[in-house]
Structure formats: C-alpha cells, structure tokens
Amino acid sequence: xxxxxxxxxxxxxxxxxxxxxxxxxxxxxxxxxxxxxxxxxxxxxxxxxxxxxxxxxxxxxxxxxxxxxxxxxxxxxxxxxxxxxxxxxxxxxxxxxxxxxxxxxxxxxxxxxxxxxxxxxxxxxxxxxxxxxxxxxxxxxxxxxxxxxxxxxxxxxxxxxxxxxxxxxxxxxxxxxxxxxxxxxxxxxxxxxxxxxxxxxxxxxxxxxxxxxxxxxxxxxxxxxxxxxxxxxxxxxxxxxxxxxxxxxxxxxxxxxxxxxxxxxxxxxxxxxxxxxxxxxxxxxxxxxxxxxxxxxxxxxxxxxxxxxxxxxxxx
Amino acid sequence: xxxxxxxxxxxxxxxxxxxxxxxxxxxxxxxxxxxxxxxxxxxxxxxxxxxxxxxxxxxxxxxxxxxxxxxxxxxxxxxxxxxxxxxxxxxxxxxxxxxxxxxxxxxxxxxxxxxxxxxxxxxxxxxxxxxxxxxxxxxxxxxxxxxxxxxxxxxxxxxxxxxxxxxxxxxxxxxxxxxxxxxxxxxxxxxxxxxxxxxxxxxxxxxxxxxxxxxxxxxxxxxxxxxxxxxxxxxxxxxxxxxxxxxxxxxxxxxxxxxxxxxxxxxxxxxxxxxxxxxxxxxxxxxxxxxxxxxxxxxxxxxxxxxxxxxxxxxx
Ligand SMILES: [Ca+2]
Ligand SMILES: [Ca+2]
Numbered sequence: 211x212x213x214x215x216x217x218x219x220x221x222x223x224x225x226x227x228x229x230x231x232x233x234x235x236x237x238x239x240x241x242x243x244x245x246x247x248x249x250x251x252x253x254x255x256x257x258x259x260x261x262x263x264x265x266x267x268x269x270x271x272x273x274x275x276x277x278x279x280x281x282x283x284x285x286x287x288x289x290x291x292x293x294x295x296x297x298x299x300x301x302x303x304x305x306x307x308x309x310x311x312x313x314x315x316x317x318x319x320x321x322x323x324x325x326x327x328x329x330x331x332x333x334x335x336x337x338x339x340x341x342x343x344x345x346x347x348x349x350x351x352x353x354x355x356x357x358x359x360x361x362x363x364x365x366x367x368x369x370x371x372x373x374x375x376x377x378x379x380x381x382x383x384x385x386x387x388x389x390x391x392x393x394x395x396x397x398x399x400x401x402x403x404x405x406x407x408x409x410x411x412x413x414x415x416x417x418x419x420x421x422x423x424x425x426x427x428x429x430x431x432x433x434x435x436x437x438x439x440x441x442x443x444x445x446x447x448x449x450x451x452x453x454x455x456x457x458x459x460x461x462x463x464x465x466x467x468x469x470x471x472x473x474x475x476x477x478x479x480x481x482x483x484x485x486x487x488x489x490x491x492x493x494x495x496x497x498x499x500x501x502x503x504x505x506x507x508x509x510x511x512x513x514x515x516x517x518x519x520x521x522x523x524x525x526x
Numbered sequence: 527x528x529x530x531x532x533x534x535x536x537x538x539x540x541x542x543x544x545x546x547x548x549x550x551x552x553x554x555x556x557x558x559x560x561x562x563x564x565x566x567x568x569x570x571x572x573x574x575x576x577x578x579x580x581x582x583x584x585x586x587x588x589x590x591x592x593x594x595x596x597x598x599x600x601x602x603x604x605x606x607x608x609x610x611x612x613x614x615x616x617x618x619x620x621x622x623x624x625x626x627x628x629x630x631x632x633x634x635x636x637x638x639x640x641x642x643x644x645x646x647x648x649x650x651x652x653x654x655x656x657x658x659x660x661x662x663x664x665x666x667x668x669x670x671x672x673x674x675x676x677x678x679x680x681x682x683x684x685x686x687x688x689x690x691x692x693x694x695x696x697x698x699x700x701x702x703x704x705x706x707x708x709x710x711x712x713x714x715x716x717x718x719x720x721x722x723x724x725x726x727x728x729x730x731x732x733x734x735x736x737x738x739x740x741x742x743x744x745x746x747x748x749x750x751x752x753x754x755x756x757x758x759x760x761x762x763x764x765x766x767x768x769x770x771x772x773x774x775x776x777x778x779x780x781x782x783x784x785x786x787x788x789x790x791x792x793x794x795x796x797x798x799x800x801x802x803x804x805x806x807x808x809x810x811x812x813x814x815x816x817x818x819x820x821x822x823x824x825x826x827x828x829x830x831x832x833x834x835x836x837x838x839x840x841x842x
C-alpha cells in the first residue's frame with residue numbers, strides 16, 4: 211500500500227513558483243473543496259467560473275498601463291491632425307510624456323485617449339496594429355516585450371484552475387480589443403473569455419466585406435461597479451473565484467464572495483516587491499489599493515504578498 | 527478492405543430529420559470542407575464559430591414572439607401600478623390582447639415592453655421568474671411547453687456542428703436573460719454562448735449580497751446591424767456559419783459570408799409549412815423575410831424549405 215500511495219504523495223507541485231504560505235494554501239484548499247464530489251462545497255464544472263483582472267494582476271501596470279504606452283504611439287501618429295491636443299489633457303500629457311499628469315487622468319483619461327485614438331478603423335485593422343505593436347514594443351526597465359512581463363505564479367494559477375475544470379476569464383478595465391489579439395497565446399484565454407472596456411462599433415460593408423468600424427466614443431467601462439455588469443453580460447454566471455489588485459476590483463471580489471453559500475475565493479495581488487517588480491498600494495494613481503486592502507480581512511479576501519509569496523515573478 | 531470500409535459507409539446519418547436535398551447537402555459539404563485537414567478550406571477548431579438566430583430559426587415565433595407571451599403576463603401583473611398603460615401602446619395592445627397592434631409595434635415595441643416590465647428586480651429574481659414561466663406556460667395551438675416547440679432538425683444541426691469541433695452561439699433579438707435560463711438544457715448552449723438584446727443593469731449590495739438590478743432602460747438591441755456588433759462584443763471572432771430566418775439576420779449572414787476566403791455557410795429557415803408549423807415570409811410583422819430572400823442567390827445563402835427539407839418539425 212505504501213508503494214502504491216507514493217506516486218500520489220509525490221505528485222508534482224501544481225504551483226511551483228509559489229512559496230508555501232497562506233496564499234498558496236488558500237488556493238489549494240479552495241480547489242480541493244469545490245472539486246470534492248459529494249462534499250457540501252462541491253461545485254459542478256460548468257459553474258467553476260474564475261475571473262482575473264489584467265493590469266497589475268496578470269501583468270505589470272507600472273509606471274503606466276501598457277495600453278497607455280500603446281496609445282502614446284497612436285497619439286504621436288495622429289497629433290498633426292489634432293493641433294488642439296497640444297493644450298488639452300490628457301493628450302498634452304501623452305505628447306509631453308508627462309507621467310504624473312497621465313496618472314492623474316486615471317482610467318477615465320485612458321478611456322478618453324482610447325476613444326480618440328483607437329477609433330476610425332475596422333476592428334481587424336486595429337487587431338493588426340495591436341499584434342504588430344505587442345510583438346515589437348519593449349518595456350525600458352527590463353528591455354523585454356510586455357507579454358514577457360506577465361506573472362509566472364498567476365500563469366500557473368490559471369493553468370491549475372483550468373486543469374481542475376474551471377473556465378478562466380479576464381475581466382479588465384483595459385480595452386477588450388487591445389487584449390484579445392494575444393490573450394490566448396500568453397494566458398491560454400481565448401477571445402470570447404475576455405471582458406473589458408470597449409468603444410462603440412458600427413457595422414457596415416466596406417470594399418465588399420462586412421466590417422465593424424471603431425467609433426471615437428466610449429461604449430462601456432469595465433471597472434469598479436462595471437465589472438459585475440461586464441461579468442453578467444459576457445458570462446451570465448456569478449464567479450466562484452476572483453483575482454484583482456486594486457480598488458477597481460472591489461465590486462468584482464464582493465460580487466464573487468459576499469454572502470455566498472459554499473466555498474469562494476477572492477485574492478488580491480499586493481505589489482510589495484520594489485526589487486523584482488514594484489511596491490505600491492495606497493499611494494499611486496495606477497492600480498490604487500486602499501479600501502479593498504482595509505476590507506480584505508472582514509471580506510475574507512486573501513492578499514498575495516508578491517515579495518513573500520512568489521518564488522519568481524516573471525517567466526524565465 | 528471492403529469489410530473494413532463498411533462501418534464508415536454505414537455510419538449513422540447525423541441529420542436524420544432532414545430530407546435529402548440542397549439544404550442538407552450544403553450542410554454536409556460545408557462541414558467536410560472546413561474539417562478536412564490539409565485542404566485549403568480547412569478551418570482550425572477554435573475558429574469554427576456558428577451563430578444561430580433564435581425566434582423562427584430554433585423555435586416557433588408565430589403568432590407572436592414567445593417572449594411577448596411572457597411579457598403579457600408581466601404587464602397584467604404590473605398594470606394596476608400603471609393606469610396610463612390602458613391608453614399607451616404597446617402596453618394597451620398587450621392588455622387588450624390585440625395581436626395586430628402588437629405585431630405592428632415590432633421588435634422596438636417588444637423592447638419597450640421589456641424595458642418597462644422586466645426591470646426593477648435582480649437578475650437572479652428575473653431568472654427565477656423565467657424558469658418558472660418556461661416550465662409551466664403552454665402554446666395554445668399545440669398545448670405544449672414552448673421549449674417543446676423547437677425545431678428538431680436544427681437541434682440535430684447544432685449537435686452535428688459541435689461534434690465537428692464547432693462552438694455554437696445563439697445571436698438573437700430576444701432578451702439575453704430571457705434565454706439563458708434554459709438554452710443549455712434545450713439547445714446545449716451555455717449562458718456564456720448566448721448573445722441577445724439587453725436592458726441596463728446596475729451593481730449594488732442588497733441584503734448582504736452583491737446583485738445586479740435590472741433597470742427599465744434598453745442597453746442594446748441585438749438585431750439587424752446590431753447582430754455583428756453583438757458577435758464582436760461577445761465572441762470576438764467572425765463566424766464561419768450563420769443561421770437565421772428573417773431580414774433581421776441579414777447583416778449577420780452578410781458579416782459571415784460576404785467577401786470571405788474559404789468555405790462559409792449562410793442559411794435561412796423559410797417558413798413554408800402551414801400544416802405542421804406556419805407559412806409566412808414577406809407578409810408578416812413577426813419574422814419578415816423579404817430582402818434576405820431576394821438576395822439569397824447572389825449572396826450564396828441557402829434557403830431551408832421547412833415543408834420539403836424537414837422530415838419532422840418538432841421533437842417527438
Ligand atoms: Ca488592476
Ligand atoms: Ca428570427
């Protein structure tokens with residue numbers, strides 16, 4: 211019996227980049243509970259919905275959102291047609307590379323820039339632009355592509371959940387069409403499992419093909435109380451696990467865990483590692499974590515201490 | 527070799543409720559083309575997206591949309607609180623069971639009724655109401671539940687496509703939350719694969735739980751040029767097969783097939799069978815089929831002649 215039991219005891223760690231501790235234990239225990247057939251905490255596979263914020267939860271968001279770096283290139287390209295941008299925020303900030311003013315413009319400012327710079331083309335042309343940019347642009351601190359600055363422990367977590375019958379979704383304040391071209395390759399999340407902010411689109415026939423034109427107008431902001439709205443619209447089911455890193459994820463975490471019967475998991479990536487990544491929480495304009503951190507104990511949300519809980523941060 | 531080949535030749539007909547003919551052949555040839563590895567028409571499984579209209583394509587829509595029958599009950603319930611409805615269309619039509627005036631109000635009228643009668647409750651309360659209603663309400667002509675009035679040949683078609691690696695989606699002008707509670711059981715389509723019209727929702731905490739309140743305001747109309755918009759938003763991929771029955775599906779069919787490289791399939795259920803179901807096309811306010819029928823030959827869309835192409839209409 212000992213010999214037979216050994217392979218089970220010796221099974222591979224599904225989360226090798228996580229140090230032992232409260233965060234890793236919370237994940238393993240939660241998955242055990244919802245997959246234990248016959249247990250009162252068992253959840254059928256079709257209801258194993260896990261939602262992940264993107265910026266700061268799955269990839270680096272400091273010093274500014276990656277999508278804003280992308281937008282900067284677009285603003286520069288389009289600036290000659292928009293002389294008024296030289297004195298209008300948040301465009302002025304982009305043109306002057308004024309990080310502080312950009313940060314102050316917040317997610318609303320990001321949405322304005324996206325509305326103004328990401329419109330006027332078909333969704334397929336936009337996809338091609340994103341695909342080109344993401345393949346060539348590099349973060350200056352690490353001199354790596356942005357898709358190389360995803361968090362290895364979170365990739366393992368997504369794999370582990372999928373291996374246990376979960377469907378994984380991204381639910382991000384970022385633009386849905388900015389993420390879709392690369393989420394399958396980078397996260398294993400297909401386009402239809404990406405929920406995000408969007409601009410309005412209009413269907414028309416151009417050059418003998420039906421296309422969707424991107425209009426310079428915000429359609430939906432998938433942040434804060436918008437996240438549960440986006441989840442309902444795209445998934446139509448309440449998640450049983452949610453992962454975020456800022457107050458923008460408060461309502462998604464709450465929607466997932468508050469007053470639920472059975473096992474639920476809410477986790478917050480806490481950026482505590484200035485050496486390997488960044489350290490910030492209450493005192494930042496990008497990914498501010500304040501109320502969600504205060505309320506985590508009473509809400510039962512588990513903080514992930516990047517410095518302590520993660521053996522490695524980025525994929526090798 | 528003959529003996530070995532026999533099981534293949536003798537394989538079961540995947541579409542037993544379809545008579546031999548152009549419609550059935552179009553389906554079988556299309557699936558062969560996109561699944562033939564190495565062929566220029568091959569499509570990878572993750573891109574085998576098929577979209578289905580619901581009303582009149584997957585289930586009966588005459589004499590009035592099933593969702594309108596549901597709405598009628600809600601209007602009656604709520605009428606005492608809305609004395610103005612007695613003289614305001616389309617509510618007056620509902621209260622007076624005036625089928626003609628209801629039909630004239632069209633999908634826009636349906637949306638008004640939904641906005642006014644489907645709001646003011648949580649999504650979960652609404653789901654419970656739909657679930658109760660769909661289990662008990664019966665169509666008077668057949669004295670059957672509405673979910674018994676789905677088209678058996680279309681169920682077989684959906685199964686056949688899924689067996690060949692397709693992902694099947696519903697893309698309907700009907701309310702997304704009206705369909706989701708029963709599409710898995712009836713069509714094998716899970717909630718996250720349902721695209722439809724919607725009303726606005728607002729996230730809030732009620733009685734210690736995060737809920738989405740349904741507001742009496744239209745958010746999105748998933749009809750005509752709205753269908754490609756809904757497809758982009760929810761799926762993020764262009765379908766390679768689309769199935770509809772009215773001019774409301776024109777743009778979805780066009781988005782799927784027009785100017786495409788490779789094999790594409792656009793089909794239109796033509797209601798030609800007054801004996802077994804209904805016969806209508808240009809001359810109806812519910813599911814009008816006019817321009818899409820005129821343009822079918824030049825667009826390469828295949829009409830499904832219900833009377834000729836279907837051996838049986840409803841599940842036994
Ligand atoms: Ca974030
Ligand atoms: Ca229809």
